[in-house]
Amino acid sequence: MSEQYWKIGFGVLILAAIVLLINGLGKTAAEIDMTVLADDIVKGSPNAKVTIIEYSDPSCPFCAAAAGGTEMAAYMRSRGGAYEPALPGIFKNYVDTGKARFVFRYYPGHGRGQDAMKILLCANEENKFWEVHDVFFNNQKLMEAGDTAGLKKLAADNGVDSGKLEACLAANKYDAKLAKDTQLGQAAGVGGTPSFAINGQLVEGAVSFGTIQVIIEKALR
Secondary structure: OOHHHHHHHHHHHHHHHHHHHHOOOOEEOOOOOOOOOOOOEEEOOOOOOEEEEEEEOOOOHHHHHHHOOHHHHHHHHHHHOOOOOHHHHHHHHHHOOOOEEEEEEEOOOOOOOHHHHHHHHHHHOOOOHHHHHHHHOOOOHHHHOOOHHHHHHHHHHOOOOHHHHHHHHHOOOOHHHHHHHHHHHHHHOOOOOOEEEEOOEEEEOOOOHHHHHHHHHHHHO
16 A cells, blocks of 8 residues: 555545544434344444444455554554554453444445455354454455455465355355445445444544544443
8 A cells, every 4th residue: 555545545534533523523313223233243242232333344444444453553653643443442341341232334435345345244154254354454455456366365364164255255145235234334324434333423434442432431321
């Protein structure tokens, strides 16, 4: 990924952050449907008081930053000071402690992540979604190059059965889910990735964990 591309993307992030501040760290949208669906990718207790739905694209650099991808998180720190990725903090402090459940949905924020997302969904059939999720967000150059074979190898290297993966992908079984996730994101008012719906409040952009934490703590009261 070129330095020029990062500069453009960082400028977009700064603009999004300004919009967030103007609107009070995210816009409240009572009409956001927080229902967790049967085919959602979910981490955490169904009895948790807080539900967080992330709309993300495996090829989106700022989704990688939010996920804790090494390269992009370091870039964010180099440009924005004490940046703390959102997902590791959310998982450690809230999901793993039973206070929140986390839902991952696809949204075409960068536009090159569909193949990777389908591989992730197939990996989920073998309970390998999160392992492959983390590896993919540290290897986005494969998506930029359209190297689907490389992505499949990464999945296989992280425990996904190659034969089952090929059969899953050949069946085109997740095309409808990607379309549905996108529609749900549009209905929630998502304008780009990553975006987080937290008990009905929408926060857009790769904001630092501290921003997310404030909203979660308020929802837990």
